[in-house]
Amino acid sequence: MVRNNLINLYLIKFAKWFNLVMPVVVLFYQDNGLSMQQIFLLKSIYSIAMVLMEIPSGYLADVWGRKKTLILGGFLGAAGMAVYSFSYGFWAFAAAEIILGVGYSFISGSDSALLYDTLKAAERDKEYIKQEGWITSAGNFAEAIAGVCGGLLATMSLRLPFYVQFGIASVAIPAALLLKEPRLQSIELNKSFKSTLNTVKETFQHPLLRSALLVSSFAGTASLTFAWFVQPYFKEAQLPVSLFGIMWTLLNLSVGVSSMFSYKIENKLGQRNSLLVIILGFAIGFFLAAWEVSLIGIGLLFFFYLVRGIAHPILKDYINRYTDSEVRASILSIRNFVIRINFAIIGPALGYLTDQFSLSLALIATGTGFLVSALLSMGPLWKANIQRSN
Incomplete structure (x- = not known):
């Protein structure tokens, strides 16, 4: 189970951090007629959506299961990029930001919790810093490489990085589906919020x-x-x-x-x-x-x-x-x-x-x-x- 979960947590991290859009997103917004004020407003909408769902998503991860919340986060991440790929105005972009913010909240916390409990169930919790460090490292390497790749794709079309990003974000869905919930969390907890x-x-x-x-x-x-x-x-x-x-x-x-x-x-x-x-x-x-x-x-x-x-x-x-x-x-x-x-x-x-x-x-x-x-x-x-x- 440990090997299976580690591989799929790496894939989820890759889907989340291999961000082709980031190096060109401001140019993309401006190409679609947005002002800088609207751009900053979009980022505020994203943060608000994520903050409002952060604690409820953590609760759901604990009582519903980390695997299920990671699956939901994967679907929402892909859906947000799909909305971006075929949208052209502020309000459609705002909808995409809300979907992405909520999706991110379902992944953040759940991935680290599942990693720790996976290792703990196998009596390998002392390895957590090592494994978390390697997964974090993989995410940063992915982000670094994506910065170069996104810039190259944008030379052909500012919308092309969004199309490709949808495919990358979708990788998180099968990865989450293949995760195995550790025995520490295999019994569903019927607890109120x-x-x-x-x-x-x-x-x-x-x-x-x-x-x-x-x-x-x-x-x-x-x-x-x-x-x-x-x-x-x-x-x-x-x-x-x-x-x-x-x-x-x-x-x-x-x-x-x-x-x-x-x-x-x-x-x-x-x-x-x-x-x-x-x-x-x-x-x-x-x-x-x-x-x-x-x-x-x-x-x-x-x-x-x-x-x-x-x-x-x-x-x-x-x-x-x-x-x-x-x-x-x-x-x-x-x-x-x-x-x-x-x-x-x-x-x-x-x-x-x-x-x-x-x-x-x-x-x-x-x-x-x-x-x-x-x-x-x-x-x-x-x-x-x-x-x-x-």
Whole structure:
């Protein structure tokens, strides 16, 4: 079962991250008559759809089954791309964004929960960081390669990447159908949503889980925020537009490489030192980027992306380690929910700092905010200092 589920989880990750559309989506929107204001509004609609469904989808994954929610997410992901492929106006695009946002919410959390429980059922849960790291690495490699391929397809037609993306997104459907639910989740749980929320509340009272969830959420928010700073950084550094896609590809490749070795780093350093490396590494990454906004400074961006690749498999493992199987997907969905809410709150403020003052000031503010928040949240994990070995 482990081998079968790993192969199909890789395929689901590939279908989700091999995004041919991203390098040309703004050009596609503009070619269909959308203004920049409408483009940003579409992204807001996507985020709202995903946030509203994040916790309900986690609940369904726990009581209905992770396999079923992954199948539904696969169908919605393909449906969203199909709508995009044959649409030409704002409202049709908005419908596609809603479908994609809801579909993503059914996959996020469910995939990691099923992976952890698959390994736990086989008494191989100590391998989680390694397997999560390799799957994350595969996703980043896929995203990097897709950036180049999408640009090449767009030279023939701006709509062609959407047609091909529909086929790629559809790969998630048979992959999800072939998954096997681990025995930990094979018995259907007849629990009400209120009962599940109470269980989540009780679980969240565990100090180690609460600490892991908060630190992981703050790290996720920092990663998402930094990603949105990258293109303004390229522009301010006067990087030629023709090199944007290449640099984006290289940054994502660096995440993929470091993710592959995250489990070795955690085994070597232990929980306490791993936390320090992650928290200080993220903060230093922001400060280095703020220090030198130039063509030479672009090299400093790789520091943050290397730490990012190390961080997320390790921090997800800390959440899974202290979470009961029956609410695992719900807890992971709460993590994603917190990340999106945090970004929705700080995003406009950081945009204001960038527009009215400077990109460097916005980077420093974000790095400082992350450092303070993460240090205040890490106490129980720091005290636990669990040393693991495979």
